Amino acid sequence: MTPDKSDVLYGTLGLMIIKTLEALGPLHGYRIARRIEQISGNQLALNQGTLYPALLKLEQAGWISSRWGTSESGRRVKIYALTRAGRKQLDREEAQWQRAASIVERFLKISEGSS
Amino acid sequence: MTRLRIFLFRLRALVRSQQMDREIDDEIASHLAEATDEYVLQGLSPDEARRAARRSFGGITQTREVYGQVRSFMWLEELSRDVRYACRTLRRNPAFTTTATGTLALAIGANTAMFSVLNAVLLRPLPYRSPEQLAMLWTEDPTENLREGRAALWDVEQWRGQSQTFADMATFDTVSTVLTGVDGAEQITGASISPSLLPLLGVQPVLGRSFSTDDVDQKQRRLMISHRFWQARFGGSSDALGATLVINGVPSRIIGILPAGFRVARVEADVWEAHSTRRSVRGGQTWFVVGRLRPGATFDQAQAEMSAVALRVNEQLPAVERNRGISVVPLTRYMVGAQSRLALWMLGGAVFCVFLIAATNVTSLSLARSTARAREMAVRAALGANAGRIVRQLLTENVLLAAVAGLAGTLLAFGAIRLVRAFGPDNLPRLNEVGLDLRVLGWALAISLLAGILVGLAPAITTLRRDLRPSGEESGRSVSGGTATRRIRRALVVAEFALAIVLLVGAGLLVRSWWHVTSIDPGFVPERVLVMGVSTPPTVGDPAQRADLYHRVLDQIQAVPGVESAGIIDDLFSSNPREHVLTVERDDGTASGRLRLLRDEISPDFFRAIGTPLRRGRFFSAGDRPGAPRVAIINDAMAARSWPGDDPLGRRFKFGSGESDAPWYTVVGVVGDMRRQGPEREALPQIFVSLAQNPPSRNVGVFIRTSSADPLASVGALRAAVRRVEKGAPIYGVAPLEQQLGTYLAQRRFQTSVLTGFSVVALLMAAVGIYGLIQYSIATRTQEIGLRMAIGAQAGDIFRMIIREGLALSLTGAAIGLVGAWWLGGAGSSLLFGVTASDPVTFTTVSLLLTAVAIAACYFPARRATRVDPIVALRVA
Numbered sequence: 001m002t003p004d005k006s007d008v009l010y011g012t013l014g015l016m017i018i019k020t021l022e023a024l025g026p027l028h029g030y031r032i033a034r035r036i037e038q039i040s041g042n043q044l045a046l047n048q049g050t051l052y053p054a055l056l057k058l059e060q061a062g063w064i065s066s067r068w069g070t071s072e073s074g075r076r077v078k079i080y081a082l083t084r085a086g087r088k089q090l091d092r093e094e095a096q097w098q099r100a101a102s103i104v105e106r107f108l109k110i111s112e113g114s115s
Numbered sequence: 116m117t118r119l120r121i122f123l124f125r126l127r128a129l130v131r132s133q134q135m136d137r138e139i140d141d142e143i144a145s146h147l148a149e150a151t152d153e154y155v156l157q158g159l160s161p162d163e164a165r166r167a168a169r170r171s172f173g174g175i176t177q178t179r180e181v182y183g184q185v186r187s188f189m190w191l192e193e194l195s196r197d198v199r200y201a202c203r204t205l206r207r208n209p210a211f212t213t214t215a216t217g218t219l220a221l222a223i224g225a226n227t228a229m230f231s232v233l234n235a236v237l238l239r240p241l242p243y244r245s246p247e248q249l250a251m252l253w254t255e256d257p258t259e260n261l262r263e264g265r266a267a268l269w270d271v272e273q274w275r276g277q278s279q280t281f282a283d284m285a286t287f288d289t290v291s292t293v294l295t296g297v298d299g300a301e302q303i304t305g306a307s308i309s310p311s312l313l314p315l316l317g318v319q320p321v322l323g324r325s326f327s328t329d330d331v332d333q334k335q336r337r338l339m340i341s342h343r344f345w346q347a348r349f350g351g352s353s354d355a356l357g358a359t360l361v362i363n364g365v366p367s368r369i370i371g372i373l374p375a376g377f378r379v380a381r382v383e384a385d386v387w388e389a390h391s392t393r394r395s396v397r398g399g400q401t402w403f404v405v406g407r408l409r410p411g412a413t414f415d416q417a418q419a420e421m422s423a424v425a426l427r428v429n430e431q432l433p434a435v436e437r438n439r440g441i442s443v444v445p446l447t448r449y450m451v452g453a454q455s456r457l458a459l460w461m462l463g464g465a466v467f468c469v470f471l472i473a474a475t476n477v478t479s480l481s482l483a484r485s486t487a488r489a490r491e492m493a494v495r496a497a498l499g500a501n502a503g504r505i506v507r508q509l510l511t512e513n514v515l516l517a518a519v520a521g522l523a524g525t526l527l528a529f530g531a532i533r534l535v536r537a538f539g540p541d542n543l544p545r546l547n548e549v550g551l552d553l554r555v556l557g558w559a560l561a562i563s564l565l566a567g568i569l570v571g572l573a574p575a576i577t578t579l580r581r582d583l584r585p586s587g588e589e590s591g592r593s594v595s596g597g598t599a600t601r602r603i604r605r606a607l608v609v610a611e612f613a614l615a616i617v618l619l620v621g622a623g624l625l626v627r628s629w630w631h632v633t634s635i636d637p638g639f640v641p642e643r644v645l646v647m648g649v650s651t652p653p654t655v656g657d658p659a660q661r662a663d664l665y666h667r668v669l670d671q672i673q674a675v676p677g678v679e680s681a682g683i684i685d686d687l688f689s690s691n692p693r694e695h696v697l698t699v700e701r702d703d704g705t706a707s708g709r710l711r712l713l714r715d716e717i718s719p720d721f722f723r724a725i726g727t728p729l730r731r732g733r734f735f736s737a738g739d740r741p742g743a744p745r746v747a748i749i750n751d752a753m754a755a756r757s758w759p760g761d762d763p764l765g766r767r768f769k770f771g772s773g774e775s776d777a778p779w780y781t782v783v784g785v786v787g788d789m790r791r792q793g794p795e796r797e798a799l800p801q802i803f804v805s806l807a808q809n810p811p812s813r814n815v816g817v818f819i820r821t822s823s824a825d826p827l828a829s830v831g832a833l834r835a836a837v838r839r840v841e842k843g844a845p846i847y848g849v850a851p852l853e854q855q856l857g858t859y860l861a862q863r864r865f866q867t868s869v870l871t872g873f874s875v876v877a878l879l880m881a882a883v884g885i886y887g888l889i890q891y892s893i894a895t896r897t898q899e900i901g902l903r904m905a906i907g908a909q910a911g912d913i914f915r916m917i918i919r920e921g922l923a924l925s926l927t928g929a930a931i932g933l934v935g936a937w938w939l940g941g942a943g944s945s946l947l948f949g950v951t952a953s954d955p956v957t958f959t960t961v962s963l964l965l966t967a968v969a970i971a972a973c974y975f976p977a978r979r980a981t982r983v984d985p986i987v988a989l990r991v992a
Contacts, residue, residue: 052139
């Protein structure tokens with residue numbers, strides 16, 4: 001596995017994670033994974049395991065924080081929450097994604113028009 | 116900012132790696148449990164739910180691994196793993212590890228020691244302010260073969276007045292100095308400098324003040340003393356300031372203490388006095404001249420300007436002196452002459468060659484080992500290590516090896532430096548500054564790393580090139596450990612021999628030079644001769660009294676048992692020649708001219724004491740007394756120079772021009788040439804006059820031929836003899852003449868012995884290298900040899916085959932090396948004496964020696980090869 005590929009993956013995954021945490025507040029790993037799967041309408045076949053390195057990366061960057069807590073079923077789990085820096089980062093990334101998406105959209109429209 | 120946070124986070128993770136490993140395990144467990152619960156809720160059986168949870172989680176191990184990578188510095192962890200593994204591997208092979216580290220440590224140690232010498236003598240700047248602006252200024256006269264001549268104050272004044280490129284110039288020289296203390300007079304080292312010298316150099320006294328121009332004209336003389344003298348005589352106390360010393364009979368007050376190790380160019384002294392720089396007339400004493408360039412001026416500009424100045428100054432001079440020139444020599448270049456510089460670089464190059472050979476040998480060893488480890492590498496590759504990973508592992512191993520060697524080598528260098536300081540040639544300036552400083556340690560580090568990379572590279576490359584299939588073939592039937600390895604190792608042996616022969620040829624040439632130098636007849640017999648310096652106490656002022664004193668001293672010395680004969684020569688035996696205007700009578704009239712020669716006053720028995728043969732005429736006798744006609748003895752060189760093809764006996768000459776009223780001398784004897792400046796310098800014209808008829812100098816050398824093999828045995832009696840005549844006469848520099856002459860050869864001896872040592876080491880290493888290769892090649896070819904013998908090869912055939920292989924390699928190396936040596940020889944030819952750089956004797960001898968060594972190194976493996984039992988060899992296969 002080369003770092004380039006994982007970075008892309010983490011980049012997307014990271015955005016999904018912080019968006020999830022923004023929407024739902026502090027969550028533990030399994031809930032985050034389930035939420036992402038639900039939102040994508042189960043179209044995204046997420047290897048749930050890949051979530052954890054991504055979480056660690058976000059924590060290292062200071063965008064999320066973690067603490068040990070208890071799940072609804074009473075298990076000891078690590079609960080992740082969005083930090084202020086993470087919120088800012090989310091705004092930035094959201095804007096970026098939207099810009100990127102709109103550019104791609106425009107391209108697709110042009111192609112439709114010319115064909 | 117984010118980067119820094121990540122860095123800190125990872126740093127923390129590094130320390131708490133085990134705890135973090137536990138945490139992720141817990142987290143994964145909870146995750147799976149939660150997922151299982153949900154699947155159970157969806158109606159799956161617990162077992163199915165667990166499996167489903169695992170499926171949707173993906174690879175647990177991969178997650179953990181990736182998590183670990185994100186968490187920590189990947190390379191750091193790998194590195195520490197590699198280092199630990201390397202330690203284990205190296206420990207497992209003590210034979211390889213000791214050989215390799217030992218070899219490298221020696222090479223690194225020698226290199227570091229040599230570099231410390233280069234660093235101190237050549238690289239480190241001189242201890243003056245902006246030393247790159249300092250230059251020596253010399254008078255020169257090509258027509259008289261005068262180079263590096265000193266200048267009179269009048270000249271210096273002219274130069275300074277007309278120069279734009281020099282900010283200032285200052286003068287200095289050693290002066291004969293007698294210190295009179297409570298327990299008698301003694302000879303110490305002294306120097307005289309112009310007051311501007313210290314400011315020009317930018318040197319401040321550690322205590323007190325420097326000279327000012329006023330100090331020169333004061334009635335009471337002022338002195339500065341060396342740091343060493345201050346420590347020895349005053350215990351480093353500030354009471355020294357203002358204290359009075361009686362120097363040459365004159366009370367002088369100490370005004371300042373110079374920094375430790377202070378010297379001006381090559382002049383070192385304990386007592387420094389100032390001299391006036393004002394001279395309205397030309398002539399008189401001559402001085403060394405040092406100048407400081409203005410900022411921005413270059414030595415070339417200065418030289419051009421001074422050449423022009425010389426032309427202008429010459430117009431004011433008499434016709435015979437109009438060839439005078441001025442040469443500007445950067446001080447750093449003067450400090451260490453071109454020859455010493457070349458010699459040092461040569462030794463530096465040589466020791467680097469030794470290092471390369473050592474590294475080559477260790478590379479070869481480690482290649483052999485890597486072949487043996489092919490299976491290990493294959494297994495690692497099969498388990499998923501990529502090539503880069505394996506190469507990194509190999510490099511780590513070798514760099515670790517080199518690091519250990521570097522550490523040991525630095526310790527060795529530390530010892531070697533002390534040896535060099537103790538036994539290095541005295542006349543190599545700044546040798547006392549040799550030591551381990553940061554730059555030297557940096558060099559040790561650099562060369563250790565280089566060793567690690569050099570040694571690790573070849574095995575790494577062959578590993579990369581070898582197919583990393585997990586093949587069991589490597590250990591079994593295949594012929595040898597990969598052709599790439601074989602080829603590289605052969606090339607290494609060739610390189611070793613090439614380097615070794617270059618060193619050997621260099622050493623051979625130097626040894627031959629040494630023989631030539633030492634077999635030169637110096638023109639006298641130094642064995643069993645003791646030299647003793649004696650000064651007249653300042654109380655004896657009259658020259659006639661001095662002469663009388665010397666004669667009485669000689670009488671007393673000759674009465675000492677064991678003394679065969681004794682003679683006196685004025686001042687230093689090895690003093691430098693000076694220019695004299697000489698007027699000589701020939702058949703075709705008298706002729707005047709300037710001539711560089713040595714002029715000495717001697718006592719009648721001087722030549723008998725020193726063993727110089729009389730060619731014609733007679734020695735001085737008691738009859739050559741003050742009232743009698745003045746007589747002189749000349750040497751062969753002088754005879755050939757002034758009376759070529761003629762008998763000089765009975766001829767007359769005088770010091771001075773034809774019109775001067777200087778007295779005439781008659782030549783009464785001709786003696787053989789003496790090489791007083793050392794055996795490598797041609798004998799100069801010499802004139803000896805009688806001590807009795809000419810005012811002798813304050814300091815004389817007494818030469819005493821003793822009957823015992825150890826001339827030092829009678830020193831006590833001799834001192835007593837001098838003291839009986841004059842209690843206050845300082846005695847100094849008592850040493851056997853052989854020892855005094857030895858210092859001439861010290862530098863050559865140093866070069867020769869060091870280079871010879873290096874080349875012997877190189878030769879041994881090359882021999883070990885070829886031995887190892889042949890040994891190894893036989894070990895891997897046992898089956899081939901067995902097969903050959905099975906189909907009829909005789910032991911002799913096998914033996915010859917092996918020897919041929921070894922010889923082919925060594926001779927190829929030798930041939931390349933000979934070309935290299937021939938090519939390099941030209942550059943180093945100025946270090947040779949009596950041999951040419953392409954001396955056929957040396958080249959032939961060295962080639963033969965090398966061939967013999969190569970054959971010897973191959974002999975034992977070859978013998979063993981002939982004892983291969985074909986049946987055993989083939990069965991093993």
